[in-house]
Amino acid sequence: MHLIHLILGGARSGKSGFAEQVAQTAFKQSQSLKKGAEKSSLIYLATATADDGEMKSRIAHHQQRRGLEWQLREEPLNLAEVVDKASNETTILIDCLTLWLSNCLHKGCWPEHRMNFLSCLENSSANIIMVSNEVGSGIVPMGELSRQFVDESGWLHQQIATIASDVTLVVAGLEMPLKRADR
Numbered sequence: 001m002h003l004i005h006l007i008l009g010g011a012r013s014g015k016s017g018f019a020e021q022v023a024q025t026a027f028k029q030s031q032s033l034k035k036g037a038e039k040s041s042l043i044y045l046a047t048a049t050a051d052d053g054e055m056k057s058r059i060a061h062h063q064q065r066r067g068l069e070w071q072l073r074e075e076p077l078n079l080a081e082v083v084d085k086a087s088n089e090t091t092i093l094i095d096c097l098t099l100w101l102s103n104c105l106h107k108g109c110w111p112e113h114r115m116n117f118l119s120c121l122e123n124s125s126a127n128i129i130m131v132s133n134e135v136g137s138g139i140v141p142m143g144e145l146s147r148q149f150v151d152e153s154g155w156l157h158q159q160i161a162t163i164a165s166d167v168t169l170v171v172a173g174l175e176m177p178l179k180r181a182d183r
Helices: 015-033 053-065 079-085 097-107 110-123 144-163
Strands: 004-009 041-046 070-074 090-095 127-133 166-171 174-179
Touching: 004 015, 004 144, 015 041, 015 090, 015 127, 015 166, 041 079, 079 090, 079 110, 097 110, 097 127, 097 144, 110 144, 127 144
Parallel strands: 004 127, 004 166, 041 070, 041 090, 090 127
Antiparallel strands: 166 174
């Protein structure tokens, strides 16, 4: 059974560390079930771009946590292409959807990329774990672009939650299951 898991939380909530654990567990299960010569793969799909020193530091922190079994793919825009090419022997951790959304909004390609990604996500047989920032719990932002970002991320989370087998909210390092495949 393949896994589609959305993991939401605020900045520094522990969501990425939790997502890595979920992905490694799914990867190990996939390895134990693999048939013949098919090889399982564990992919960390990074949407961040290292445009400044602070972001470079964040990226380095994430990379230091992961083991050698991880394959790094950097894709700031076209997540659908990676998901579409993934086999049922693949486990992908996408970190992070809100950075991807921001990248797409700045490039003016959001509606197309969102639609393509959601379609590929629905049809994928890979294990896909997605990390995203929950930004809709605060006040409505004053700027138009900020409001669009909050609105689009909320709608994206709702759409993915409908597709996902599992949804988890992480707060202060604590995982709170919102949706589970076994329920």
